Amino acid sequence: MFEDSVPLAHYLTLSAVLFVIGIVGVLVRRNVIVVFMSIEIMLNAVNISLIAFDHYLNLSNGQIFSFMVMCVAAAEVSVGLAIIIALHRNKPTVNLDEFNLLKW
């Protein structure tokens, strides 16, 4: 199999890079949906690490964990989209910067 060909560090690096991409996405994008997608990238980055760890530690907890994460992510998506839709009804825009009624 691939045990020796791809060391753990690579997986972790990939995961970290993806995670940072997600963070940067959240920080720089204005579009609600894109921001939301960036967050999903972060979650999936974590999933990569989880699976990789499992693989190298020869355990199964991580896989279970990653399933949970996926479930939760799905739930979050549904709630999140619902919120965005509700918002869009009151204020037809997806630009995040326009939502700053509440501040200071």
Next chain:
Amino acid sequence: MEPIHAPESIDLIALAPVLVLSVFAMGVLVLDLWAGKNKTLLMFVSLVGLLMTAISAFAKHPIPTFAFTDSYTVDHLSLFFICIFTLSSALTILLSYEYNEREGIKVGEYYSLILLCTVGMILLASSTDMIMIFLGVEIVSICLYVLAGIRRDNKASNEAALKYFLLGAFATGFLLYGMTLVYGSTGSTNLFKIAEFVKSDSAQSNPLLLMGIVLLVIGFGFKVAAAPFHMWAPDVYQGAPTPVTAFMAVGPKAAAFAAFFRVFSEAVPELAPSWEILLSTVAVLSMVVGNLGAIMQTNIKRMLAFSSISHAGYLLIAVISKSSLAGSSLLFYMLSYAFTTFGAFGIIILLGRKGEENLELENYSGLAYKHPLMALSMTVFLLSLGGMPPFAGFVAKFYIFSAAIEEGFLTLVIIAVLNSAISFYYYLKVVVFMYMKEPAGEFNISLTPMTLLVVIIGLIGTIELGIFPDTIISLTTH
């Protein structure tokens, strides 16, 4: 691979509160179909459910019990927290009833969501496995996202939900990543096993583990609204419906603290030298930022949001001190905070008008001479929040400071007391408006019975815990 067993009945009994509450939550949801516009029935059913939950929590003996291969625990900490959760949820429901009538929130899911959220909180407080903790966190969060935005036609409410949702998910990423790294470096998601693993010296300098700890701090820090991860709190507290704000300030926060405390004092106590400094920084920042932020606020909900940030700072001191006193001081603090906060929000709701008006401090001008008892109660709550004897807040703070001093965190305590001095300023500002200014306009307060009940419960709790705290203290110290 071990063979997979069906869950033993003993495990199910341990899980009883969660099960009972889930059933009631579903029940309420279903009942809503027949309930029509009048939600009174739903409210009562929910309250009964919470009561049953609290009772069922005590069904399990002996204590502590570990169920589901050590991933779920029934111990004094969790039992006590369950009490706090059911109490706070019940008070929220009581607060909500008339508020929802007034604001026109006519959705049956509301009560169901609160109950489900409570389920998540119970899971959070009882879990000893990171997967469970994650699930708990998410159940709580998702319910709260919805609750914050439950006033769909209100822009502020929408915005609050959106902000909370985006930032919450963002922070979940950090929390998750932290858990992953901890798992990766220790090989287990179970807190006890992690603790065993961490005892070895080599683990303690593992950068992955330490990184994981940092990320956990961020994740939990966000959930408890500790600085600098607090920025969502003022906006969300302000935008969310007032009962939900009160709920968020108490229940979920307590749950997050329970998990926070569990993870840090049960799983990685050996790493304390490393995370003490992190948490101390966060604690100090929270106190300072919370208090500084609150000083300039004119909206009372927003002010209380900042105040709750500073309270998170005080509570973190308990987490840091992790002594035998720390857990019990955390419990006591949460309980007294629950009474005080619900009382204060109760009064805010009583004074509010349709459309979330009357939330500016000016609206409180001269309250003391129109409604002396209400002003007096508000004063009691605020003083208790500030930590003024003989109210609950003082004993709670005293407790936490004791725990910290016993462990030698003198500097932290000194910073904390100086911060409480600052906090007096803004708490007293409300008193200034109520007592020392002339009334600006008319108050038309409808003394709705449920809300009033919450205020009275809060008042009794605040004073009782302040003057005769012994019973509760001895309960917490088990």
Next chain:
Amino acid sequence: MLLKLTCLVPLFPLLGSIINGFFGLRIGKNAVGIIACGSMALSFLTSILVFVGFLMLPEGQHVFEQVAWTWFGAGDFSVDFGFQIDPLTLIMMFVVSGVGFIIHVYAIGYMHEEYSFYRFFAYFNLFASAMLVLVMGNNFLIMFIGWEGVGCCSYFLIGYYFEKKSACDAGTKAFVVNRIGDFAFLLAVMYIFNVFGTIDFTEVMHAAPEKLVYAGEAVTLITFFLFIGATGKSAQIPLYTWLPDAMEGPTPVSALIHAATMVTAGVYMIVRCSALFNLAPMTMMIVAGTGAATAIMAATIGMTQFDIKRVLAYSTVSQIGYMIMACGVGAYTAAIFHLVTHAFFKACLFLGSGSVIHGIHGEQDMRKMGGLKNYMPVTYWTFLVSTLAIAGIPPLSGFFSKDEVLYHALMDGNIIFWGMGIGAALLTAFYMFRLVFMTFHGESRVDPSVHPHESPKVMTMPLVILAGLATVGGILGIPLFHGWHILHNWLEPVLHFDLANALQHSEHMLHEAGKHAPSWAHLLNPKEHNLWLEVFLMAFSACVAVTGIVAAYIFYIKRPDLPEKFTKGQWGFELVQNKYGVDEIYDEAFVKPTVQASHLLWKEVDAKAIDGTVIGTAKTIGWFSKHAQAFQSGFVRNYALFIAVGFISLLLIMF
């Protein structure tokens, strides 16, 4: 036992004061006058009874103490509220209650037009009471009650015309300056307790030789502070400035308080503490020097003043200087002698001046008087007699007392003091007669609209009595043989008992150290009395007095244009007329800097520095709070950014 009546002596005036104070307005002026004078008369009569009782004491007992109650205490410190009767006290009691009574009677006439007549007498009686407490107290703190009490009453009475700013200022000034003395007095009392463990007069004086060492630090400091106290009350350099201003009070006040009694309290106190002063040669030097300097300086100022009461005030300062000088050279008897005679003639002079002022409707400037002797003969004659007495013309009382002071200054002190004393005597004769001539002789310069008239009987009778006393008062101290006289013998138990004891003790100590007797031993055995020297000195000082009178006669009767010529444009004269500018110097050196410093402390230090720090802290917090709000921008990105930044910072902290 008649002595049991002791405590009644100060009690009567106190009662009178209370009755007048509370009910004075309701009971009418006559009743007020009767109560006030009656209480003083009772006090005087009781004094006589006490005196009789004292004479009946068994041989060898010279002190009678009566303790009313224990006043207060702490630890081993305890003060009795008690009185003591001894020869010195008795003399003072007579002076205070006797002269006080006479002046009270006079005041009925003088103050009769006043609306707040009752208030005046309430204060006046209170003063008498306090003064009696002062002289009768059996320890330092009881004396201090009186000491402050008289100061306080003096404050009220100087400020009696409280609508006049100058009167108020004078009152406040008197009180404050007196307080400076009191400050030193308190320090002395504390020091005494520190050394002796008690502040009872008898015990302290008795133990002084044992506890203290001749010329030691302790005794020098104690006596020095006591003396500062005395300078405050007795208006000596440097604290004399309040007394001339005190003339703002009604004239009876000036007579009783600022001439006859209160201002001599310092002298009384020094005599009372003679046992301590004897042990402190350095302080004695200071005392004598201060007394002499005050005597001569006040006399020079007295020559240049035109306000009739101010002349008398400076004369008082000068005469008390004499007494202090006498104390300083160890001639306590002479000091007391002069104190008594001075009380008579100076009271008479003040009352006389009051009569003059009364007679010409409140005018006090001598340049607007003149030729009054025809209008007010009684006043004139009594005034003249007293003036002769103060000038030192034999055989009036002042001659004997002054002469004794001068004699001791020469014999026990040194020739400089004597010289200064003689100089002051010359000046005294001059300015007193200047006063008489300007007031009563020559052309009338009185405002034509005013018709001078003699005062009523109630005012002139006291004048006559006092003039009589001023005439015969010298009897007390006429030398009988070898320099000893009645007063001397009478006071001997108070003054010399301790000295003998001291000598004995010191001799004993020094004997052990193999040394000789201390240098002050001569006090016990005065130098061989030289009768001829004394007679010569008497004659000399009489001549000096006459010279002064003649000079005054030339200047103010014969050649009234001379003073003008001599003084015009002389900066020296102007300096003296402006009282050497001492008031101004004090003002510039102490009062103004203090007030300015206080303003500075208040506005700059208190408001800006100290409170500024407090408010500054609060404001800084507020500033931070205000600016921290900017972070709460409402943008989700920013919030996320903070989470990220927090993440990075925590990482940095961790690693």
Next chain:
Amino acid sequence: MFLTFITFLPIIGAFLLAFFPKENEGAIKQTALAVAAADFLLSLYLWTNFDSSTHKMQFGLNIPWIESWGINYHIGLDGITLLLYVMTTFLTMICIIASWDVKKHIREYMMAMLALSTGMLGVFISLDLFMFYVFWEFQLVPMYIIVGVWGGPRRIYAAVKFFIYTAVGSLLMLVAIIWIYFHIKETTGVATADILFITDHLSSSVPLGTQKWLWAAFFLAFAIKVPMFPFHTWLPDAHVEAPTAGSVILAGVLLKMGTYGFLRFNLPFFPQASYEFVDIIAVLSIIGIVYGALVAMVQEDLKKLVAYSSVSHLGFVMLGIFALNEYGIQGALIQNINHGISTGALFLLVGVIYDRRHTRMIKEFGGLSKQMPVYAICFMIAALSSIGLPGMNGFIGEFLELLGTFQGIGFLYAACATSGVILAACYILWMFQRVMFLELSNPKNMNLKDINTRELITIVPLLILIFWIGLYPKPFMKTFDASVTHLVSKVSPDNFRPKQDHNEGGHHAALITKTELAKLSQKLQKTSHN
């Protein structure tokens, strides 16, 4: 139980008042007065039953309160607190009479007053640190309300400043209290916050360095309360803005809590640290005395003047306490009472003209003694008492304090402090002159009414006390004699000084005698050689 009843009677009264209809002002006032008067009489009963021959706590009660922490409801009175206790009930009563004409919110006012009373009484009787702290903080609230609601134009500023400034100090004390609690638990194995127990066990087990820190924490709390220079700036503001009765209570009782704290905590807990800090305290106190007096001199507002005079007077008290001998401490205790009486009287009197003219500016007045002779006399007596005229109460305390300073700290300190006596005369008399004397020139003052009967009722008892304490203080001073002796035996510097220093005992004249004798004999030797 009796003591508990007296302590909590006022707050029970306050609760009762809450149920009175707002309109029924007469009944509210009468009830409040009745409660306060009853409380005062009951406390007098305590006094008569007080055994002054012992330093032990009396009327004590010790029942568990928070058992899990070992915290008890432990109360008791000893000589140090008895008079303060009685004075508190007394001044509360006086203040309620003095507030008869309060215009707005009379019910709330009386409630605050009564609640305040309980808070203050609790501070004095608490013998458990936790309980002490509870009362210590609690009484801030009613005072804050009183200043903030019924005060002058800048009342909110003053109230908040008062509250937060005092809270800052006491919060640090809280930290020290907790530290002590755990330290005691560690060293003796007893979890307790009992003051008496701690007094007995603390000082022996804490190293001097730590003692100093703890001392400083307590010091800050009490120094702010006293207030000592330079922590005094809240006082003038609070005094000026507070209503008359508030000022009276503030000066009469609240400030005394600071000095009480020093006597109850700083001295017995940390005797050695106290000894080490004597010089600093002495210097600060003396600065306070002189500085307070100087600043008072130039004040334009009557109340502010009296407030700064308080700073000066309390400097004397502090000096007396830290003389660490019986003279000083007894003086300080009696001066506590004296200051309450004379300054209280002054505030009441200032209140009288404030009620009539609604200004306290000195320059607005002048010549009042013509228009208001009785008032002038009362004012004069209070003023003279304040400057310490012998025969009145102020003198006794001041003299004992100065004597104590002389004996315990040093001659120079005593001399500097005594200069305050001169300055006191300056500011009081100058003020008196400008207010009472001179021409009655301001037309607004022409028709002022003299002091009325109600006002006289409030002031005359104080004036009587002024003379009573001034002439016959024994009934007052004997109450704390035994307690002070006991305290001094614990804290006396003799316990810490190197042994050779005090072989001669009390009066050091004997030492001087010997050295001076040697000098003298030398001098004589020289002269005899010549």
